[in-house]
Amino acid sequence: MDEEAERLRLKVGMGIADARAMYPAIEIVAEDPAADRRLLEALADWCDRYTPLVAFDGTDGLFLDITGCAHLFGGEEALLDGILASFFEQGFRTRAGLAGTPGTAWAAAHFSLPGKTLEDGDERSFLEDLPLFVLRLEPKTIASLESVGLRTVGSVMAAPRAPLARRFGAMLLLRLDQALGEVEEAVSPRLPVPALSVERHLAEPIGLVEDIEQLIPKLATSLKQDFERRGEGARLFELLLFRVDGAVSRIAARASLPLREPVPVGRLFHERLAALGAALEPGYGFDLVRLSAFETAALDTPQADLDGKAAAADEDVALFSDRVRARLGRAAMLMPLLVDSHLPERAASLVPADGGPPERKAPAVPRENDDYPSRRAPERPLRLFSRPEPIDVPVTEIPEGPPLTFRWRRAMHRVARAEGPERIAPEWWLQPAAEAAADIAGDGGKDRRKAGRQAAEDAGTARLTRDYFRVEDADGRRYWLFREGLYGKTDAVPCWYLQGVSA
Known part of the structure; x- marks a missing residue:
């Protein structure tokens, strides 16, 4: 409720009929919890300018852990006044409290002046005369305490603890100890906290992409000093642009290798900003720009050549792939990942080249030698189809032999x-x-085999053995064919497929 609703003596949870009985002209608007949540998330993003430790407090509040941040804004009182003034300029009527514990800060925000600052050690004297609601207890517990005459926090403090715990539960004493600072209450941030972060407050807001790109290398230079001291680099960077009207834009850029040099970082965000284009709305401009580093990793200085230049072939390829992904998305650069399968179309899968599962090494293939000529690596075609294409084989030499002719894509070979x-x-x-899936599906003949094969594919594998042949047609073109199924082992004639072409 806002102040106007409180003045009209309306209460949270009051029925519409009761409210209209008191004020027939009252306007009723259906609530939208999803929109309210989005608004609260936007306000939490904006509060990141004060501290990265921002947590939700129910559906209408925020917790800010400003430990070590207040001096950047002129002290605790100046920080609190600045927050309230900024919210007021955005059209919000807010109440805030600042204390040494989250519980006391919550009480100060709900039962004091719009901005209340408490010194360390003042928690007990401040809470004594407040109602039990400030302890954030369940309504049932509050009603039970009031029924025995305990109506204020001070009365609970003066009562023996053991009988309170036995009758009203341990949560009562836990909330009391948390508010007084005797038990620590952690504030869990809604977003991961960056390993390193640097920001720039701007006297004049900026709105041009060129100005943002010129600022990024300067921020990355400040991060580089911390990275060198730690011997690390970052694989994930995030750029936060705080607009003067409260909107916040988050732009992430991922690198294949750990980075700490300003120029490559600037190139990454150049591609990201170019990909966003008109989606990045500067509005009246950005007055605060922050560059944060996530997912840090060890980064050793590469060995330089005799001419003083480090070998950077691998780094150039990585930077190129990073820029392509930053402009076109993660799916633009893929890498093969070996899979536990002998079937050619399933022996590898494509995954994003940045931060995907670790690439598995191919099994060692014995070298060809005079003692073991049969253990040489099998020949494979230059092009493999993602899915084998069916072909028509009218005649074979013998039931287990290669085809004499075959028809593929309406052409006879x-x-x-x-x-x-x-x-x-x-x-x-x-x-x-x-096999279990195949036994359930279909009954008899071609329909049974087709249904069984489909059920087998749904179970994760093709159930029939394959016999592969390398063939060359009369025009010199080479193909890789296979027969699926064994003669005498199935109810129908095995099918033929084309797996790939060599020339």
């Missing part, structure tokens, strides 16, 4: 040479689930 078969079985560790 006559096989001149063939090599194989190379048998690849499905994943044995997934086979039981696939």
Whole structure:
């Protein structure tokens, strides 16, 4: 409720009928909890200019842990007055309290003047005459305490603790001790706290992208000194732009390798700002710019060459990929990740190149030598299809042999040479689930095989063994074919597919 509602003697939780009985002309507007939450989150973002430790207090309040931050704003009273004045300029009527404990600060904000500052050690004297509601207890507990004559915090302080705990529960004493500072109450920030942060307060607000880009390397230079002292760099940077009207823009940029040099950091945000374009609304300008570093990692100085220049081939590639991702998004740069599967189309998957799962090393392939000529690496086509394409094979040499001809994409190909078969079985560790799915689906003939194969794919694997052939047609083009299924092992004739092409 605002002050006008309090003046009209309305109460939280009052029914609409009762309110209209008192004031027939009252206007009723349906609540929108989602919009209220978004507004509170926007206010919490704006309060980041005072401290990174901002937490929610229910649906209508914020906790700010300003430990070590007050001197940046001229002291605690000046900070509190500045917060209240800024909220008033944005159109909000707020009440605030500042104390050594979250519980006492909450009480000061709800049962005192709009801005109340308490010195350390004044918690007990301030809370004595206040009602029990300031201890943030359940209404049922408050009603029980009032029924035995305990109506103020001072009366609870004077009562024996053991009987209070037995009758009203341990939460009563916990809240009292937290308000008095005898038990620490942590304020959990709503967002992760950066490892390092540097900011610049601007006398004149800026609104041009060029001005923001010129400011980023200067902020990164300040961060570099701290990074060098710690021997680290950052893989995730965040730029916060605080607008004069209270709006906050958060722009994140991720790097493949830890960075601490100002120029690469500036290039990353140049791409991010260019990608945002008109989405970044400066309004009346930004009066505070902050650059924060997350996900720090050790960064050693690279060994320089004889000419004094460090070998930077890998760094150049990493910076290029970082700039591409900053402009086009994480999906623009992908890397292959090996998967536990022998099936070619499932042996690898593509994941974002920044911060994805660690790349797995391919199994060692024995070198070709005279003693073990059969252990050389198998040949693979230059191009593999993401999904095998079905082909029509009218005739084969023998039931287990390669095809004589095949039709692919409406064109008939006559096989001149063939090599194989190379048998690849499905994943044995997934086979039981696939077989169970196949047994349930369909009954008899082609429908059973089609339904069984689909159920097997849904279970995570193809259940049929494959025999691969490398073939060359009469025009010299080479293909990699396979037959799925074994003759005599299925109810229908095995199907043929094209896995890839070599030329």
